[in-house]
Amino acid sequence: MLSELQYPNDLAHVINYKICISESFIRLFTNYGPCQPVIPYPKNVEGRLFQKKWYERNSWLEYSPQKDAMFCFSCRLFLNEEKYKGRVAWKSEGISRWRTALKKIKEHASSESYMIGMVRWKGFQSQALDIALETANQEVQAARDKEKQRKREILCRLISITLYLARQCFPFRGDQESSISENRGNFLELVEMFGKYDSVVKLHLDVIKEKQEILKRSQVSLLSNRTQNDLIKALAISVRRVILEEIHKSKIFSILIDETSDVSHTEQVSFVVRYVHDLKIKERFIQVFNVQSTTGEALEKEVISMLNTNNLNIDDMRGQGYDGAANMSGIYNGLQSRLQRQNPKACTQPKSSISRKCKIKYSVCNLFQFV
Template structure:
């Protein structure tokens, strides 16, 4: 609120020898730091009274009060001017502190709030860059982490290299990510990446759950070992949405300790319960023909039929066709010889030197065919592939797909 400067109709007079003097209101304009005490008929220095530290050097202006009016208009010896002193005087130092006090924007709480708000914006921008990088890499089924993510590495992995690319095109991002981020808020650790993937996965599953609504649904389940030799169970929902369109949605991969029917049923029921899907609404089951899945007494389909008699089991047509083809092929000598020789040829050609020569010959053959007009041009056409080992079951291809999942 500033110094107390009352405007009185008449200030008290004081005798100084044969003269009477009194305080003048005009002094407030000339010395705005003054404040007047009517009870003491004295003036004080407002800044020094607030901020003078230690023992007062001029107690007349801070403790006792100054009222020697004859020494005010005394030219260069004016008491008020003497009190002000030079630029580094105690009075001017205190006056600067008063200016800071009156400036609300420089109060400590405002400064802390402003810095906190700026830090929040930086954290949000840093986290947004991390989320978008994880989202894009997961959409493209790319690995996030690299073999060597140290500062000296030439390639720190897809995730960090993606962040560096974003920073290269946006200075605001570049100023808050990686080495320029606080040590406790980089948002690049594997734990943060997994948490973001988990959140994104939950949002996708909730979206699928909204599509299902109260409709009846079928489940398609199969299991296979991933590259770390852990058994993983894939769950797919098949349903008709509110628009009458048949949908088939991959829902989740669940790690199971074993492949017994009871364990598989328990894990599937946990997923259904977590997303509020009732077993009574199940109208179909699709598995392979293994005994733990199709057994009429203790198989997975039999356990679900006990809970819902309308959840009819259908042996997967792809598995049935594959089994029929394998059985028929094994009885035909020419086909058996063909695949046996094919395996030998692939084993011979997959060495690095022979494989390179084979790809070179294939590239030359494709170029010749294009030049002769025997091949059509187009996006994704005429690509050079690799030799794949033949297998008698489709689980080999399924294993490769699951092993590539992030």
């Protein structure tokens, strides 16, 4: 009702409509602030009138157009105790003798009641500001939590896709991954297929496309090749943690090592661990690492480093498996003889390279079954 009036914060409305001064009323009028209209003020019988310049240094001062009188905003709202009810001049009756208005303003500004009212007013404003900031912070936090949950749901689906491709030994990327490509690779194509049936993925893809059209640049999509690599690395860490926990429980283990070169002619060594867990013999691929030299001494350093990196004790090793190359199986300077000098219990068991490579491929393909 007050909001429909010309001056909703005019004190005259409170008197005319007999409005009770409640906390909600104080909050409403605090939002409005003092009634300080700039209008053609009427003259009194002495030919004097209210001056708008009096507002400038007196933020608490207000003028009622209906009563043609000035009041103290803080006193009328915040001094409602019994001991202040007799002080009605600045609260309800108003000051309208303009000849002595400046003197009255100065006297009131130095009075105890004025100071108490101002302190309460500023305190109420501070409290209202704290509530507003807290509400805003809650809204911001709620939006952040919602966005975090949305991204978590997206990541869950991307992890499922990554696990599927890893278990099936399928390549992730395609030769051409642009939006106009007919085949963008297994990972992106599976994401697109998920988007047809999954509302979470569909919304994510739609948001990415919309932002790209507006900003004309690539957006954080969680679909880049870097994200794919990060997902694979994160899952590999998780898988390795499970494998190492099983090895530590079984206490003893054997190692299977094979050396080969990739298409860039970089020498690489595959590291596989064989152990017994829950009465089952398991062979688990741990890592492939590059080597600068394939001599027995160089390979020994790499294997010791690999064991230390994975917190495996060479004293717990009970077997070694290599191909017939001299640098691996040599009885004097081969890798197997060097490791046996450190642990005589690490017996050597020759195996054919072809059989072991098949086992390594099988181990890699089934690596992600632990997640």
